[in-house]
Amino acid sequence: MTTTRPQSSEFLAQRENEQFMLSEPCASCHVQPWSACALLTPERLDRLACITTKLRLSKHDILFETGTSDDHIYTVISGALKLYQNLPNGQRQIVGFPYPGDFLGLGTQPKHDFTAEALTETTLCQSSRHDFARLQTDLPELEHGLLQKAFETLFSVRTHMTQLGRRNALQRVASFLLQLVQRHDQGSRWILRLPMTRADIADYTGLTVETVSRSFSTLRQRKLIGVDTVGNIHLLSPERLRALAG
Amino acid sequence: MTTTRPQSSEFLAQRENEQFMLSEPCASCHVQPWSACALLTPERLDRLACITTKLRLSKHDILFETGTSDDHIYTVISGALKLYQNLPNGQRQIVGFPYPGDFLGLGTQPKHDFTAEALTETTLCQSSRHDFARLQTDLPELEHGLLQKAFETLFSVRTHMTQLGRRNALQRVASFLLQLVQRHDQGSRWILRLPMTRADIADYTGLTVETVSRSFSTLRQRKLIGVDTVGNIHLLSPERLRALAG
DNA sequence: CGCCCACTTGACCACGATCAATACCGGTGG
């Protein structure tokens, strides 16, 4: 884990100018429209830029870990992470894959309940909770945007819950793929890059690696998907895939 | 579904006084400390009281339904509800059982994605989104409290997700019971009133009614619980139950 | 070239779903 410019909030006051120079202005941030700061006006975005720094993670770097406290909040700029919980028996449940525009950080608990790990080279926008809170009193839209994002993820988590409870293996894998595609029109519509391993998909869908693999094979045999390499999936028939997923 | 005092926001201004007289003041609300309004000072609570009304539901009454829009937000005062989604194949997944203190209502989507139905006689505190939003600009603590509640439910939903993905039937039922007990110390610590049916528990845990019933029987045989009537459960050995749940 | 790790495929087994029968409980009316 490498911070491009490690920065504690105490030094912030006297370095605001420098920070502003070094930071990309938020206005040019390409995930801004989908992030919590979407509601801010350009002038206000500049004030936000003063308290944010960029963070770069390599594959397998840990952003934060279960049980640690953390005075920062994050927004994913590029790349992707996995957010998971380790169970006592050595099993692991992935509760989400934060993608660009997604918000990460402590809610109100003093400590993290999940671990966040980078799946690929990932960049994040970081700011201290303290600075952020100070700014919030001035910029109520910010908290509003945060609330909006929280409700969005709440919705997606609940939706995913219905997947886990009531669908068979093939349906789970199918809707996982659709979920990724619709969250992320990366370039061409029906080619999907999977930054996560089969094991990650298993831990997300509540299946085993073997069953995930078998499901991919079945989908391939039925010509619903094409598997170029393990991480490159073509959706050959999104409609039939959607019908299958329900 | 019966509203004690149906109230559209247009008439609010001229009737504020009357409302205030009719409403119980929020300060004396017994769920207030656990709800989104916990952060407000007494004087500010009075202003909140002006925009809220009480709502009473009987068993099986629908508070809101999937696909409908709704300009209100709710906090459960007493009773309990189930929040669920119907799947195309006729199955149903319950994503939560809102209990006193819990917040209910649209996030940012225009329409509800879930249906909320009363499990018993239930009372709620209702206010229009519009009035609430107006108040929010004056009372930033309110939005803060809302955000806090949202993060709390996000956490509990994510935790429940790990239940669905990675635990067997007995573990799911065991942790369901523990979850209810710790969320709700109703009177004596280890006696649990279940307002929901076995079918509801099945739809929440992702099992079938039969399996839920079998799990209850197994727990009873192992002397982990005592079943007085279907809705009255004694937790005879919470430690062993917790050990089982993991 | 060879090693390691991720992925795939196969054979078998167990847990929970399904189908079916019975028991129980609450409410209603005679």
Add this chain to the structure above:
DNA sequence: CCACCGGTATTGATCGTGGTCAAGTGGGCG
């Protein structure tokens, strides 16, 4: 008060999906 009825819960028997264990394949990187 009891008899009846409908919905809910329990228990049993069988089947199928997906987990487990094991072997084999492939790709990336030193």
